[in-house]
Amino acid sequence: MTPRLSPGFARMAGRGSLYIALALQALGALFFVGDLWSEILGLRTAPIPYEWQEIIQLLASLGLVIGLVVSGLYLRRSQRRVVELNRQVDVASGNFSQHLQELFAQWDLSESEMSVAVYAMKGFSNGEIAALRGTSASTVKSQMNAVYRKSGFTSRGQLISCLVEELFEGVALPGETVERARVQMSLAAR
Structure with missing residues (x-):
């Protein structure tokens, strides 16, 4: 038997995953923008080893992709919910x-x-x-x-x-x- 999550817990978990996705996107974007501007402005005093640079770029890219997928799923779920709420409003308003x-x-x-x-x-x-x-x-x-x-x-x-x-x-x-x-x-x- 599969345990069922309460609707409140499921909603909270959904919001939590959205916040995690947004944080991953923010960190990935911060890395790429920070890396670009540190090179343009010459702020980097000691170069990062190439291997570390590649790992960090890979993780930042992965964070952006994961964030994009989770945001897309959340958006799709939100759109379904809006359709359902519109249906309920139509029924309640006499339609x-x-x-x-x-x-x-x-x-x-x-x-x-x-x-x-x-x-x-x-x-x-x-x-x-x-x-x-x-x-x-x-x-x-x-x-x-x-x-x-x-x-x-x-x-x-x-x-x-x-x-x-x-x-x-x-x-x-x-x-x-x-x-x-x-x-x-x-x-x-x-």
Whole structure:
């Protein structure tokens, strides 16, 4: 069993690695700039042995590359987090229908399947949906089966639960942090 890090510890470790990467980049840049200016200004009184110079340049270059890679990974993770936060803001600010359209597009639902799914989420029976759409109940039933197949759910209750969870994703209960709520939701999804 793999030990799981708490979200707070993982966030702190992520920040720590970013600071280490920045420090490595700063040291590497300081070496190269200092070396250049000490030669230009003639400040170096005793030359550094060639072997030492090569080792120091190699370590400084390695520090710059490591810093670049870690910074890039941190930037990519931050961009993903911004996308997720924007999605949550859209949902919270009333753009839930836009979020539903994106979810339906991921499931590759047709227009009629989307319509039937929305009516089902509102609590209408197949017969009521058929009357509202001017189709037969068997057509609605086959469209609902297509929605279940494409979404990966097996019942109307699961479909509605998924959409309610999407609406409340990241909402913490009293005495609970948002990070803990997300971890519990991800564990429940397994």
